[in-house]
Amino acid sequence: MASTSHHLRKSAAPFSQARRRALQWMVAGCGCAACGSINARLLDFDLSAVEIASKTWAVLGRTDYFDMSNGGNIVNVAFIEVPDGIVVIDTGPSKRYGDALRALIEKTVPGKPILRVYNTHHHPDHFLGNQSFDANVIAAPQQVIENITIDGNGFADNMYRILGDWMRGTLPIAPTVALSSESEQVGGRKFSLFYLSGHTSSDFVIRDDQTGVVFAGDLAFLYRAPTTPHAQIDAWRESLDTLAAIDKDLLLPGHGPSDPKDESLSQTRDYLDWLYGTLSDAVSRGLTMNEAMILPISPEFEGLGVVRTEFERSVVHLYPALEDALYPVIEISQ
Ligand SMILES: [Zn+2]
Numbered sequence: 124m125a126s127t128s129h130h131l132r133k134s135a136a137p138f139s140q141a142r143r144r145a146l147q148w149m150v151a152g153c154g155c156a157a158c159g160s161i162n163a164r165l166l167d168f169d170l171s172a173v174e175i176a177s178k179t180w181a182v183l184g185r186t187d188y189f190d191m192s193n194g195g196n197i198v199n200v201a202f203i204e205v206p207d208g209i210v211v212i213d214t215g216p217s218k219r220y221g222d223a224l225r226a227l228i229e230k231t232v233p234g235k236p237i238l239r240v241y242n243t244h245h246h247p248d249h250f251l252g253n254q255s256f257d258a259n260v261i262a263a264p265q266q267v268i269e270n271i272t273i274d275g276n277g278f279a280d281n282m283y284r285i286l287g288d289w290m291r292g293t294l295p296i297a298p299t300v301a302l303s304s305e306s307e308q309v310g311g312r313k314f315s316l317f318y319l320s321g322h323t324s325s326d327f328v329i330r331d332d333q334t335g336v337v338f339a340g341d342l343a344f345l346y347r348a349p350t351t352p353h354a355q356i357d358a359w360r361e362s363l364d365t366l367a368a369i370d371k372d373l374l375l376p377g378h379g380p381s382d383p384k385d386e387s388l389s390q391t392r393d394y395l396d397w398l399y400g401t402l403s404d405a406v407s408r409g410l411t412m413n414e415a416m417i418l419p420i421s422p423e424f425e426g427l428g429v430v431r432t433e434f435e436r437s438v439v440h441l442y443p444a445l446e447d448a449l450y451p452v453i454e455i456s457q
Pocket of ligand 1 (some may be wrong): 244246321341350377
């Protein structure tokens with residue numbers, strides 16, 4: 124009896140600050156069944172589909188950078204109900220996202236088979252959800268498939284580092300169907316296919332010929348700063364010309380809202396022109412990369428999502444090649 128009351132008294136004693144903090148940390152990182160269900164809720168994407176054209180739904184990501192609060196949901200994907208089933212454009216950043224996308228498709232258009240999944244390019248936010256779909260229906264140009272095969276594991280490793288448990292179980296899966304035709308029929312619907320480049324070495328654009336919706340992937344950004352880790356600026360500009368000339372009713376950029384007026388094309392072009400001009404000028408003035416990174420953002424682009432971060436990343440991506448181009452090595456013959 125004495126020992127019980129002693130035990131109760133001891134338990135009832137107030138925790139010190141340090142012990143309380145330690146307990147909070149343990150609960151936050153706990154792997155028990157009860158806490159697991161809390162964590163599972165926190166790692167829920169809660170995706171929603173927006174009908175942007177007849178039987179065409181976009182799942183719009185945040186105009187942000189990958190972090191633990193968004194779980195990597197910073198990308199636009201889309202799905203279309205065609206007469207005989209469903210066509211999907213891009214699959215998101217992880218298996219968890221891919222599973223959530225499949226559930227959303229089933230909720231929106233129940234009982235329809237997924238006939239085709241297109242990957243617009245090999246960046247991780249666009250294809251790491253492939254695992255949730257039948258590999259036999261996933262299609263892309265050969266160069267996208269090769270890029271995924273070469274870079275997929277490295278991208279996945281990096282995403283695990285940034286997003287931790289959001290990425291659990293994700294493996295990079297390359298498309299199995301290599302496309303090269305100008306168009307294809309899928310489930311009673313004709314899609315025009317465009318093989319472009321500039322954001323990466325292979326950027327695949329799809330137009331639904333019935334609705335006139337163009338799925339532009341990351342050749343087009345709207346209200347979000349373009350990313351440039353594999354950019355070839357001249358090729359990108361040419362692709363923007365091609366995209367502007369395509370007959371369309373609506374364009375879905377890779378990041379940002381759907382665009383009925385090609386605003387994403389002009390905004391992306393203007394940003395690339397400013398970026399290229401600013402960095403070329405910085406190189407010609409002899410600025411170091413660190414000095415270039417703190418240059419001011421043009422007021423025209425200050426409102427773009429994550430513009431400072433992307434500008435700093437672009438300095439890293441583009442500066443070495445600009446230095447090589449503007450300061451060529453001079454061979455001095457003796
Ligand atoms: Zn991209």
